[in-house]
Amino acid sequence: MSRNLLKSSVENASFSIIFQVLFRCLTFVINAWVLRHVGHAVIGIMNVRLLLLESSILFLSREPFLRACLGHKNGPTWPQVINQMWLTLPISVVFSVLFLYVWLHVLSLGHPEYATQYAFGCWSVAISCVIELASASVALVAQIFCFVKLRVALDTVHILVRTVIFLAILLYDTNKALIAFSVAQVFSALTITFSYYVFFHWYIKKLNQYRRTKDAKFEKHFQYMEDFPFKSIKEFLPQKHGQIETLLDAQLCTLTVSFAKQGFVKQLLTEGEKYVMSVSPVLSFSEQATYDVVNNLGSLAARFIFRPIEESGYFYFTQMIDRDIEIKEQEESKVSESCTVLRQLCKIVTSIGLIVLVFGQSYARTLLLLYGGEGFVGSGLPVLLMRCHCLAVILLAINGVTECYAFATMASRQLDRYNYLMVFFSVSFLLLSYVLTNLLGPVGFILSNCINMLARIFHSTYFIKNKFKDTAHQPLEGLIIGKVFGGALIGAGLICKVSEIRVSPYSQILHVLGGSVVLVMVMGAWAYENWELLEFVYDKYVTKKRGDHLKSKDE
Incomplete structure (x- = not known):
């Protein structure tokens, strides 16, 4: 064509x-x-x-x-x-x-x-x-x-x-x-x-x-x-x-x-949760509806933030790293740059996931109240599900980046073996979902998903660590947050929880405004600790775009 x-x-x-x-x-x-x-x-x-x-x-x-x-x-x-x-x-x-x-x-x-x-x-x-x-x-x-x-x-x-x-x-x-x-x-x-x-x-x-x-x-x-x-x-x-x-x-x-x-x-793997819901007699349709609503809301970050990062990261790593050549035999500049990018991506998604986890504990009820009304959150189950789902978000973020690097750099035979391993993970997830749902209700789906993600994260991080074991590069250090940002998160969690208990019953608006101020302070702490990353992004993209624009005007 x-x-x-x-x-x-x-x-x-x-x-x-x-x-x-x-x-x-x-x-x-x-x-x-x-x-x-x-x-x-x-x-x-x-x-x-x-x-x-x-x-x-x-x-x-x-x-x-x-x-x-x-x-x-x-x-x-x-x-x-x-x-x-x-x-x-x-x-x-x-x-x-x-x-x-x-x-x-x-x-x-x-x-x-x-x-x-x-x-x-x-x-x-x-x-x-x-x-x-x-x-x-x-x-x-x-x-x-x-x-x-x-x-x-x-x-x-x-x-x-x-x-x-x-x-x-x-x-x-x-x-x-x-x-x-x-x-x-x-x-x-x-x-x-x-x-x-x-x-x-x-x-x-x-x-x-x-x-x-x-x-x-x-x-x-x-x-x-x-x-x-x-x-x-x-x-x-x-x-x-x-x-x-x-x-x-x-x-x-x-x-x-x-x-x-x-x-x-x-x-079976894509719609596994719904098949388990339909077969299992434990969850009522009301509970299924509640889980579906919470799952859709909780997955917004994955759809609009993490997925584009994963797709762009996968393309980048496939261009920088050769699958079938040992990492120490490849061009050092490309290996170093890709390692830096992986470390920074891990840092970014981990930071976003932790912010969702911390603020989600205090603002899950507010979000669901605005979305579904008092009748929806009255039972307390939607709020519990949303708070648990916030933990799944951070695991989903880490798994997405580490797994995208693994998929992009695995040798062909490793990739074939991992496809079979993915089937094992998925079937195990279905069985675990069925068992935990019968024991814990809708929360069982989220917990089984978290266990599944942890297993996949363990496999991906083991692969990455093994790949760089004979080099000086440590890309997984990006999963460890700094002390300033960590302290800010702990303080933010305590302040927002007090606000939920003391302020939220009288004024949701003040509760949200207070949380917004605290969120800005947390992001400021993150920016302070990662100023070099922000400067790099600014120099790499903003300055480049401005230069290209001026160049096009001169032409």
Whole structure:
């Protein structure tokens, strides 16, 4: 393809980040409103049970085919690829029937008053998945040929349609929340499927016109699409002509089966907590809803701060360190610089995690009170979960940076072994979650996650320490905080806890303002101890950008 794939990938990542932020802000506001007007049990049924059904059907039906077909270059023809993607439809029907039986007859509901709405919801989610997969071939083409703005626009429309319909029905009758959720799922799936076909019908018509006329006014839009192989919207449908052995590509089928095996494990590990919640009879839907809300709020730092740091760090370390060469045999300047960067990243994420841990103990109730109201925090369970989750945040931060370095610098054989070890960690996490949840309730999920993170941190730090054992570099020193910052954190924790006990019952505003002042003092202590790091960042980026700007003006 003559189009710029790198540029399209960067655009896709940028749009995805912006879309995620906007989507999270929207769902944050909606969920806060729903918490105040809908029963917690209903929220648990929607956010855990029904969304898990959707995730299970869509991921297992689509992911193996998508990953296999996205990587196709030579061999399969486009009709074979389209036929392969259309297999997702009958497979989704099979999974829908299987999971519907499990969701309706095996997994207990425990709320007979919601039985009718729940059954309607399960059927609606399954139907919406089948409808959405009717556009799987078109969505694949849009991704391969870099229709980035189209995909972002349709994802936005998908979310907006679902949100508007859900809120419209809910405002009419708050007792029909599950019905509102179900109807919104079906209509949003219809919208995105219909929109894909309408757009490509219009696009192919205009492209064919440009090919005939070479009209200059269309050149901007179609000059890099000469290799677009489709001449009609009908070519997105299954191809019936030809011999049976040519309808599908054998190599592509084999690759799909391989991805399907991985997909089952990946889905189990990704949604492991929700599967345990659904199977375990210990957690009620109200407790599931509480855990889901707290988990989403507590994961904001991981999504918006730690994850970008990990992704950028992974790319940097892969460029600086060679996987299959001993560290002492590599270029010393690169090794030294990468070691410094790792130490500073460890220091930054550890500091952020400790701030979250300290202030979270005194402001968890305030945050949840603002988010869900007095009725949500009244039981005390959400506050306990949030405080425990603050410990998980710091472990998540440390694990993210150390593991990203390990993944980026492990030799190929080490990486293969670690993939099996990750499966062991994940399966152990599921078993531990089941045991601790039965003993401790929702807190068991967080504790099992903390234990899992500690095990992974131990493995990653052991790898890093072993890698630098014959050198003078000590990158893990970044995990040790300074005395000034540590003392400031201890003082801040005591002040904020006193404020929570003495001030918070009378004025949440004063409690928050006092905490803000203390936070500024803590950050000042950190800046004092890490002034060299701040100067380095300023000289490296701010001064450089200013110089580039002046240089461009002179030119």
